Structures are given as C-alpha cells and as structure tokens.
Amino acid sequence: MKDPIIIAKNIHRIFGKEGGVVTHVLKGIDLEIREDEFVAIMGKSGAGKSTLLYQLSLLDVPSEGTLSIAGTDVLSLTESEKTSFRLHNLGFIFQDYALIPDLTARENVMLPLLMSNHTWEDSKNAADDALGKVGLGHRLNNHPNALSGGEQQRVSIARAVAGKPEILFADEPTANLDTISGRQVIDLLGELHKTGQTIVMVTHEEEYTRDCDRIIRMEDGKIVA
Amino acid sequence: MQSIYIGLLLGLRQIQRANWWTTVLIIFVMMLTFLNLVAVSGVLVGLIEGAVRAVKEQSLGDIVITPLADEDRILDTDRILNELDTVPDIAGYTARYKAAALLEANYRERRDLRGERDTATVNITGIDPERENAVTHLASTITEGEYLDEEEQGYILIGKYYIDRYSEQFGDIFDSLSGVHPGDTVRLTANGVSKEFIVKGVVDSKVDEVSLNTYIPEKEFRRIFGRLDYGADQIVIALAPDASPNAVRDTLVRMGQRDLAKVETFEEAQPKFITDIKKTFDVLGTFIGSIGIVVGSITIFIIIFINALSRRRQIGILKAIGIEQKAIELAYVVQAAFYSFTGSLLGMALTFFVLVPYFDTHPINFPFSDGILLVEPLGATIRFAVLFVITLFAGFIPAWLIARQNTLNAILGR
Numbered sequence: 204m205k206d207p208i209i210i211a212k213n214i215h216r217i218f219g220k221e222g223g224v225v226t227h228v229l230k231g232i233d234l235e236i237r238e239d240e241f242v243a244i245m246g247k248s249g250a251g252k253s254t255l256l257y258q259l260s261l262l263d264v265p266s267e268g269t270l271s272i273a274g275t276d277v278l279s280l281t282e283s284e285k286t287s288f289r290l291h292n293l294g295f296i297f298q299d300y301a302l303i304p305d306l307t308a309r310e311n312v313m314l315p316l317l318m319s320n321h322t323w324e325d326s327k328n329a330a331d332d333a334l335g336k337v338g339l340g341h342r343l344n345n346h347p348n349a350l351s352g353g354e355q356q357r358v359s360i361a362r363a364v365a366g367k368p369e370i371l372f373a374d375e376p377t378a379n380l381d382t383i384s385g386r387q388v389i390d391l392l393g394e395l396h397k398t399g400q401t402i403v404m405v406t407h408e409e410e411y412t413r414d415c416d417r418i419i420r421m422e423d424g425k426i427v428a
Numbered sequence: 429m430q431s432i433y434i435g436l437l438l439g440l441r442q443i444q445r446a447n448w449w450t451t452v453l454i455i456f457v458m459m460l461t462f463l464n465l466v467a468v469s470g471v472l473v474g475l476i477e478g479a480v481r482a483v484k485e486q487s488l489g490d491i492v493i494t495p496l497a498d499e500d501r502i503l504d505t506d507r508i509l510n511e512l513d514t515v516p517d518i519a520g521y522t523a524r525y526k527a528a529a530l531l532e533a534n535y536r537e538r539r540d541l542r543g544e545r546d547t548a549t550v551n552i553t554g555i556d557p558e559r560e561n562a563v564t565h566l567a568s569t570i571t572e573g574e575y576l577d578e579e580e581q582g583y584i585l586i587g588k589y590y591i592d593r594y595s596e597q598f599g600d601i602f603d604s605l606s607g608v609h610p611g612d613t614v615r616l617t618a619n620g621v622s623k624e625f626i627v628k629g630v631v632d633s634k635v636d637e638v639s640l641n642t643y644i645p646e647k648e649f650r651r652i653f654g655r656l657d658y659g660a661d662q663i664v665i666a667l668a669p670d671a672s673p674n675a676v677r678d679t680l681v682r683m684g685q686r687d688l689a690k691v692e693t694f695e696e697a698q699p700k701f702i703t704d705i706k707k708t709f710d711v712l713g714t715f716i717g718s719i720g721i722v723v724g725s726i727t728i729f730i731i732i733f734i735n736a737l738s739r740r741r742q743i744g745i746l747k748a749i750g751i752e753q754k755a756i757e758l759a760y761v762v763q764a765a766f767y768s769f770t771g772s773l774l775g776m777a778l779t780f781f782v783l784v785p786y787f788d789t790h791p792i793n794f795p796f797s798d799g800i801l802l803v804e805p806l807g808a809t810i811r812f813a814v815l816f817v818i819t820l821f822a823g824f825i826p827a828w829l830i831a832r833q834n835t836l837n838a839i840l841g842r
Contacts, residue, residue, distance in 0.1 A: 262748055262836045283752070290750020301745040301839075305441040315749050317437070318430055346445075362749065 207235040208370060208401055209259055214268035216254050216424075228254045229265070230424040236403060238369075241396040243412040244405045246421035252405045253374055255421065259403060260293055260372040261285045273369055290319050294363030296373040300355040302347040302362075308334060309343040312362045319366060333361035337391055353384025360391055364400065371395065373404040377411055385411065434751060435758025442735075442759060443766050451767075454731055458771020458819070459778070461724030465811045466779055468720070469713020470803040474787070476706050479634070479797030484694050486564050487637045489521075489664035490673045491680070492697045493689045501659030503688040508663065511683050517671035520562040523660035525554035525649045529618035531590065531642065533605040536613070548590050548603040552616070552642045554649025563666045566631070569638060573610025573629030576645060584614065584625035585643040588632045602640070616644075621652055634797055663689075721815055725822040728764050733826035736760055743831050744838025757827040764823020765816070772812045779803055 216229040228251045236242050236259075244252045257263035258270065261277055270278050273292060280288060295301075302311045312330035313323075321329065334340055337357040347355050356376060363371055373392065377385035385408075393414035396402055404415070412418055420428040443451065484490070495502050502508065505523060512521050534546040557576040561567045566585075567575035576583055586608065588594035595602040608614065612627045625644065633639045650656060667676055673693040680691050736743065746756055784801050791798030836842075 257836055262839070286747060286750055286752060289748065293750075295748055297745070297839075301741075301748075303438075303441075303742055303746070305438070305445040310437070310441070314434065314437075314746075314751065318434055318751050318755070320430055 205238040205240075208238045208240075208273055209234065209236040209403070210269075210271040211235075211259060212269045214255070214258055214265045214270065216251075216258060216263070217266040228424050229258065232258075232268070232424075232426060234259075234419070234426065236370075236401065238401055239396075239399050240417060241392070241400075241402045241415045242404070243415040243418045244403065244421060245407060245409070245412065245418055248407070250421040251424040252407075252421050256372055256374055256403065256405045260295065260370075261289055290315055290366070292369045294366065294368035294371040296356070296359050296363050296371065296376045298375040298378045300347070300352070300359045300379075302355055302358055304347050307344045307346055308339060308350065308358045308361075311347070311358055312365050315362065315366050329365050330361070333365035334358065337361045338387075351384070353380050353387060356380060356384070356388050357391065360388065360395075364395060370401045370403060373402065373406075375405050375407070377406065377408060389414065431752045431755035432758060434755040436762055438746075438755070438759035439762025439766070443763055454727075454767045455771045455774065457727050458724060458767050458815075459775040460771075461720050461727070462772040462775030462812065462815055463779065463783075464720030464723075465717035465815060466775065466803055466808050467783065467801060468716045469710055469807075470779075470801045471792070471799060472709035472713040473706055474802035475792075475794055475797055475799040476702065476709055477802045478791055478794070478799045480698065480702055480706075481800070482633070482635050482797060483637070483698070486566070486569065486633055486635045487664070488694050488697055489563055490667040490671075490694055491665040491677055491691065492694065493663040493665070493680075493685070493691050494697075495661065496688075496690055499689075501657070501661060502663060503659065505658050505660045505663070508685055508688060511680070511685065512663075512665065515676060515679055517668050517676050517679075519666045519668045519671075520559065521663055521665045522556060522559040522563045523646070524560075524662040524664065525646055525653070525655055526661040527552055527618060527649070527653050527655075529616050529642075529652075531586075531605065532615045532617065533608045533612065535615055546605055548605050550586075550590055550603075550642045551640060552618070552644065552649070554646035554653075554655075555643055556646055557643075560643075563664055564638075566638070566643070569631050569633040570629040571632035573627065575629055576643065578645075580628075581645065581648060582623075582625055583628040583644070584616070585629045585631050586614070586627055587639040587641045588630055589636075589640045590642065591630060594630075594632070616642075616652065618652055619654065623648075623652055634795075636796075717811070721818055724768075724815060725818050728767060728819045728822040729826055731767070732760050732764055732823045733829070735763070736827050736830040740830055740833070740838050741841060744833075744835050744840075747831075747835040748839060753831045756831045757824060760827030761820055761823045764819050768816050768819035768823075772815055776808060776812060779808065780805070 211232055211234040214229050214232040217225060217227050219225040232255060244255060246252045258265045277288060309330045312333055313326040316326035316329055331343060334343055337360055339354060339357055342350060342354060376388050380388060389411045392402055396414060406412065419426055493502060509523060512518055529550055529552045530547055531550045532545060532547045558578050576585060589602045590604050591608050592604040592606045595604045608627055610627050610629055613624050614627055615622055615624050631639055667673060677691055677693050685691050743756055784803055787801040791800050
C-alpha cells in the first residue's frame with residue numbers, strides 16, 4: 204500500500220462572522236488519501252462534499268485544521284505559493300468545464316504548461332498529445348463555443364492532466380453532461396487511474412463510482428463512511 | 429518571464445475575440461482623446477502663430493531695417509538699398525516712408541459748414557507699389573477696387589479700419605470716414621499742405637498694421653511731406669525660400685549697416701509678448717487637453733473594469749489552474765495598451781497627414797488671424813507617451829482590483 208499523499212486533520216470550514224449568520228459546513232474532517240488512489244466523495248446536496256474538495260485542492264482555506272499534500276504543509280503557503288503549488292502538483296476538472304473562451308482547445312491545454320516554463324513547441328506537443336488521448340485530436344483549433352459539452356469537458360480533462368499533476372481533482376465532472384458523454388468522461392478518469400493518477404472526485408451519481416477504489420460518504424459536514 | 433508570455437497571449441486573444449465594433453468604438457474614443465490633447469493646444473497656439481505668420485508675410489518680412497534709436501529715419505537709405513541688391517539670398521525688399529495725416533471725405537457734398545467734418549487721422553505710408561507687392565502681396569489684400577499702379581498719381585489705398593462700414597463693429601475705437609468707396613475723392617492734409625486723392629482700393633487684412641494704414645506712391649509721399657532726403661522709415665526684406673534670416677542679417681551687419689540702422693530678423697523684431705502669449709496658450713491648451721487625458725483614462729478604466737468584472741469567473745479559473753496573478757493583470761494592461769496605442773497612432777496620423785495640412789490651406793477664420801493648427805512633432809510625441817503611460821495604469825488598476833479577489837469566490841461568483 205502506498206503512502207498517503209493527502210493528509211487532512213480536523214478540517215473545519217465555517218462561513219460567516221460572529222454576530223451574523225454562521226454556517227459550519229465542515230465539522231472536523233480527518234482524511235488520508237493515498238498515492239494512486241481514486242476516491243469518490245459522495246453525499247447529498249449541502250453535505251459539504253464540494254467544500255471539502257475546495258479545501259483539499261487549495262482553492263479555499265479551512266477555518267481550522269491541518270493539511271499536508273505531498274509532504275508540504277500547504278496551509279502555511281502564501282497565495283502566490285499556493286498558485287504555484289496548484290500549477291505544479293494539482294489538476295482540476297470543473298463541473299462546467301471552465302475553459303477560456305478566447306483560446307482554442309489546444310491553447311487552453313497549453314496555458315498551464317506554458318506557465319510552468321515549457322516552451323511553446325513543447326507545450327503544443329504535450330497539448331496535442333493530451334487532446335489526442337481524450338479523442339479530440341481533430342478539434343485542436345476549435346474554440347470552446349464550437350465544442351459540445353462532452354468535448355469541452357474532455358478538453359478540461361486534457362488541460363488538467365497535460366502537466367502530469369500528482370493529484371487530479373474533479374468537481375462533479377459529469378453533472379452537466381448527458382449519459383453517454385458522462386460515461387465517456389468517467390471512462391477517461393478510469394483510464395487515467397490505471398496509469399497511476401491519484402484522483403479525488405466529487406459526484407452524487409453512484410453509477411459513476413464503479414472504477415473508484417474508495418467512496419467517502421458525507422453527511423452534514425462529516426464523513427460518515 | 430512566463431507571466432509576460434501568458435499575459436501577452438491572453439491579452440492578444442481577448443483583443444482578437446472581442447466584438448469588432450466595440451473595439452473600433454474604443455479606439456475611436458482614444459483617438460478623440462489624443463486629438464483633444466493635441467488639437468486644443470495646437471489651435472490655441474496656431475491662432476497666435478497664424479497672426480504672427482500674417483504679420484511676417486504681410487508686414488515685417490524676414491528681416492526688417494528700422495532707424496537707430498536716436499535717429500528719425502534710416503541713414504543713407506540709398507546705400508543700404510544698393511547693398512541689398514548684392515545679397516543673393518534676398519528675394520525682394522521694400523522701403524516705406526511713414527507719417528501721420530488728416531484724411532477728409534465727403535467735403536464736396538458738405539452743406540452745413542458749421543457741422544462736423546468727416547475726417548480721420550490716419551497713418552500714411554509711401555510705397556513703391558511694385559516692390560511692396562512683391563514683398564508683402566499687398567495687392568492680394570484689396571477687398572474693393574484695385575491696387576496702385578506704378579505710373580499713376582493721385583490715387584490712394586485706404587485701410588478698412590478707416591472706413592466706417594468696416595469699423596463700426598468696433599464702436600468708436602477707430603477714427604473713420606463714412607461711405608467711402610473706390611472712385612470717391614478724399615483730401616489728405618499734412619504740414620499745411622492738402623492734396624486730393626481718388627480712392628483706388630480698400631485694404632482688408634487681419635494684420636492691424638496693414639488695415640490701419642493708407643498707402644500712396646512714395647514719390648507723392650515725399651512731395652507732400654517734404655521728405656527729400658530719401659531717408660526711409662522702414663525697409664522690409666523677403667528672403668529666398670531656404671535662406672537663413674540670421675545669416676543674411678549677419679551679412680548686412682558685416683556690410684556696416686548696423687551703423688546706419690537697426691537690422692533685425694523677424695524673430696528679433698517681434699514683441700516679446702507674442703512669444704509669451706504663445707507659451708501661455710500652449711500651457712492653457714495642455715491644461716484643457718489634460719482634462720481629455722482624465723476622460724480617456726476613466727474611459728479605459730471603465731472598459732477594463734467591466735471587461736475584467738464580466739470575466740471574473742475566468743480570472744478565478746486561471747488562478748485555480750496556476751496562472752499567476754501578474755500574468756492575468758498583464759492581459760488587461762495589454763488590452764489597454766492596444767486601445768491607447770492604436771487610438772493615439774491614428775490620432776497622430778490624422779493630425780499630421782490630414783488636419784495640419786488641411787488647416788494650413790484652409791485656416792480657421794478668427795477675427796484677428798487666420799488660425800492654423802500648430803503641432804510640433806516632439807510635443808505630440810510627448811503627449812502620445814503621456815497618454816499611453818496613463819492608460820496603462822488605467823488598465824492595470826481595475827485588473828488588479830478584480831484579480832486580487834479570492835479565487836474560489838471568483839469562480840463561484842460570490
């Protein structure tokens with residue numbers, strides 16, 4: 204069994220300020236995710252699954268607790284260091300694809316690669332390769348508005364994995380897709396997992412968790428299973 | 429370095445994908461901002477410069493010779509005129525003889541001998557009509573009647589300010605004659621000598637020295653005023669197109685003319701207040717134009733702010749996938765730079781290739797001058813740079829305000 208790559212201890216997330224409306228969304232989450240693991244976080248709406256994903260992926264800051272990713276105490280990083288950490292270690296797939304509409308599919312994938320010091324040529328080759336693997340080798344120069352929802356999500360996956368991140372976070376990646384496109388996306392994630400990619404996915408659809416190693420079930424801000 | 433690269437890529441792609449008409453409109457606004465900055469001061473200074481040029485072309489020429497401080501007339505005028513003929517850079521010259529006289533009109537029709545006479549105290553200048561016209565194009569200022577003929581005698585040109593239909597708009601400022609037209613007879617009285625002249629033409633120039641004057645042939649002038657010494661009051665010199673006034677002045681000085689008269693270039697001869705007014709108008713124009721800079725900067729600020737605000741989620745996503753904040757900010761600065769640079773460049777081209785040549789040939793008809801658009805390339809370049817730098821800040825600030833927001837809040841639209 205491999206070592207944990209994510210170690211979260213006593214994670215709390217509280218919204219609002221004293222004297223106003225205070226919402227305690229995460230209530231002392233303890234969690235370890237191992238390298239190569241494909242973990243699904245499930246729960247009803249409002250259970251806190253997306254909020255937990257945001258804490259683990261450094262998009263939000265816990266109100267309390269400690270978080271270590273790949274041996275780094277990530278909560279001690281500055282905003283700029285967190286951005287750099289995300290660039291080099293984490294990949295993201297968002298529910299609504301989150302592509303940059305002004306860029307082509309290829310340029311969307313190239314963007315983080317260019318940011319991490321790859322040359323234009325290297326970035327282009329890596330982007331073409333990643334888009335080829337998600338079946339979009341023929342859509343390299345299309346802008347997002349010329350792609351279907353499923354295709355956009357596959358571009359988003361290509362962008363997330365092109366830089367070979369240590370952990371891939373997916374926030375309900377199939378929520379906006381039809382069944383066939385959703386299945387294709389889950390299959391892609393399954394294939395990535397087989398190559399050793401650590402994946403943390405939030406979903407509320409049980410049928411898409413069959414490739415997962417583990418399902419974390421949440422209820423009212425706590426892990427219940 | 430990578431941030432610059434990414435910033436340029438994002439900025440250029442946003443420009444490329446932006447609505448074409450919106451882009452044209454923004455560039456147009458920036459062009460107007462630049463024109464406002466350059467043209468306002470250009471017109472104000474040009475208004476004075478137009479007047480100065482007119483004085484130079486119609487009155488004082490490139491070099492002007494006047495009596496020494498303690499003399500009434502230019503000494504040894506003949507010698508000076510002969511020497512002028514030997515200087516190759518001199519295209520033409522005219523000697524003027526000046527005095528004051530009383531001009532009377534309508535005296536033949538006057539029935540009431542106790543009533544007020546129709547008189548005006550006038551400046552009178554004796555000229556060689558041909559030479560004067562060659563230097564100052566006086567004939568082109570004749571608005572009624574005709575110019576003087578070299579061989580004719582008994583004719584006079586009257587400046588418009590001495591005729592009431594032209595000067596009535598100025599109230600009682602000018603001493604004027606009523607109802608005088610070409611062909612009418614007027615009586616000139618000086619030193620107790622009176623002589624009748626037929627009005628040959630009316631001189632209409634925006635140069636006061638020209639319009640507030642009367643002209644008769646120099647031979648008649650000398651007879652009336654008893655000026656038999658041939659000592660001129662003023663000699664005006666026009667130079668060949670590429671000749672240097674300073675060089676010609678120095679040549680005349682080397683000939684010893686400074687012992688006989690005061691020899692000055694036009695620049696030296698013009699009153700200091702003219703240059704002071706030009707500087708004042710330049711400052712005034714820059715001040716008014718700077719309001720345009722503020723307006724342009726606010727325009728860019730609003731455009732970039734709305735642009736960044738409408739892309740707030742995109743900005744959050746970019747930060748989420750690891751794009752540095754400064755790269756995102758640069759993308760918006762690139763857009764501001766593009767709008768500002770393109771607009772100003774078009775403004776510059778419009779100024780130098782259209783407006784300046786146009787107003788040179790079609791001056792603005794101000795009451796006291798034919799106003800041109802005076803824009804110095806260096807001044808325009810400085811204004812270009814100032815506008816550019818200020819709009820960079822105007823583009824950066826809104827981008828910075830939006831990009832510094834919490835990444836997750838930006839993505840979720842909170």
